[in-house]
Amino acid sequence: MASTIKDIARVAGVSTATVSRVLNHLGGYNEDTEKKVMAVAKALGYRKNENARSLVQKSSKTIGVIMPEVTTAFYGDIIKGIEDVAYEYGYSVILTHAGSQGSRIQESMNLMGERRVDGLIIVSVELHEPAMESLLSLDVPYILISTKTKREDAPYIKVDDERAAYTAVKYLIDHHHRTIGMAGANPEDPIAGAPRINGYIQALLDHGIKVDLNLIKAGDFSFESGKQAMQAFLEDQAKITAVFCASDEAALGIISACFERQISVPEDLTVVGYDNSKVSSMSIPPLTTVAQPLYEMGKAGCSKLMDAIIHHTSIESQVIAHELVVRQSVKKLS
């Protein structure tokens, strides 16, 4: 059904080579034949077959994106950034998620290999050693967004979580809070967990506040884990005046739990989130939070990747600036 350049060549009375040249604007033909070929192509409803082109050019003009779960708005922003620049370069993005706990990651990589993607972006998924092997065996440029690995040379782009957490906690201290809880971080997560906890601890230490490990409630960044943390604080009868959360969702969990018990935020308890996801501006009260420029991270990551693909250069890691977005969930103590 679909017509090919052979059909065009036959009808237009030229060779396939000429058709190809015309279609790709390569020059080496005169205007008459150009018009003729173009006309025939249109008449036949020709559409090029990218797979055939990929085969001979050994480049699929496609990049792969692997992420943990597509479900949160968090990743939506990053993807949008990626897709926007890929589109500009005429590249397509093929998307896969790595399953919960990265269970599908090996298969994902394999799939990307079979599709012959020209580059790979890995978002937020933790790469264990075998996965890293697979990744390298693909032998294409790649970049990690919002992740790192043990390998020093693996290019990444992310914010400095420890410093960001430090900033947030210092902000609380500057507002005269002295008993500050932490909620929602998973200490075993070397990417988004431990560094934020360390930043929290360091900020306290640097300001002469002694660290009480009971005030650190571990979690998995979820809304639920925030709620549970608040419950734990209450059961402990902890005298906290503020709590720093490892995610906005956890912060909303804290607020939600407070709401159920008629604890007013920020009157009775100050809350700071992390991510500056869309919800943070919509919550009651609007949430003061640490911003990760997600869209920009996607954009920057993809730009770097494109550069590496096109110019065969290597990619340099980048730590991008975080920012504290001040809204109304923090009270200044006297």
Place this chain on the structure above:
Amino acid sequence: MASTIKDIARVAGVSTATVSRVLNHLGGYNEDTEKKVMAVAKALGYRKNENARSLVQKSSKTIGVIMPEVTTAFYGDIIKGIEDVAYEYGYSVILTHAGSQGSRIQESMNLMGERRVDGLIIVSVELHEPAMESLLSLDVPYILISTKTKREDAPYIKVDDERAAYTAVKYLIDHHHRTIGMAGANPEDPIAGAPRINGYIQALLDHGIKVDLNLIKAGDFSFESGKQAMQAFLEDQAKITAVFCASDEAALGIISACFERQISVPEDLTVVGYDNSKVSSMSIPPLTTVAQPLYEMGKAGCSKLMDAIIHHTSIESQVIAHELVVRQSVKKLS
């Protein structure tokens, strides 16, 4: 660098045909050669080239997904549903967004055509006639999720927005509300706007409540448009006791505006949302809302598409059930 089946054939001392047969488990070879071929393939680090396969099989084992903007969690759920079932079938999904106002939709379709996708899923984007032409010219199965077109025969999968809106408003009426506002819907949106407004109106009419058009504040489903609607209600000094919103985000906008003016929800004003997006359970107070089963819609849509691709059957449209998720943003009047 990458090895091919020719390499394997040479090393293993068989023909490429046999290698292909072994690799695809087609039978017609004895165990010894199978082991040999497999061993050589592993040794050479062979990885099949999907593009070459696509070319000869005339099937890319790929489906395309087009959506308006990737950025909201709304679409994340749908995509996850899609990707989950595509993965099961061994299909990849290639993703593109249609730009704001669908500005990029023609190009997107074209791209999907060139990639020779086996099927297409279009999420939430409104298809004008030329776009519909392009879509049909691709000559592959497709399904619309959360959209419809004028064409009766275009298969879609969505909830009945009018009935869903009706349900929500009836719920308010059953709770003795009589002066009910509506916010956030765009009346010119024939998919998600007008039907919800109609459902709202119909519910009022059916219960003998006269419709006051001033109580319908148009918007674009956003948080901002919710805030503006609330502001308008206040300026009008409208005596509403409840407001039905065309989206959760708009509902949060209403709540946020109330918060700023010390109006308590649901004590002073009842609010109902639409979507049951993640935020609805996190808001203060938790939001009573109309649920669209997004993940299921993605899953069902992709399943139908797969079926159509594999069995060459046509796709039947499906209206899937909505549900009212009751939380705490509605007050029962006496």
Place this chain on the structure above:
DNA sequence: ACCCGTTACGTAAACGTTTACGTTCCTTAT
């Protein structure tokens, strides 16, 4: 001894492009 069927392969064409190389013809400089 002959035929038939099956198993286990190999041969080669085909998929739709791109592209290195060749060819023809025309122009221009020497």
Place this chain on the structure above:
DNA sequence: ATAAGGAACGTAAACGTTTACGTAACGGGT
């Protein structure tokens, strides 16, 4: 007049698979 060079093509190989078809070997039934 001739060489040189460029413009405008055409030829055919190549990309890495799949697959229709052919074939050789073997076993068993008559």
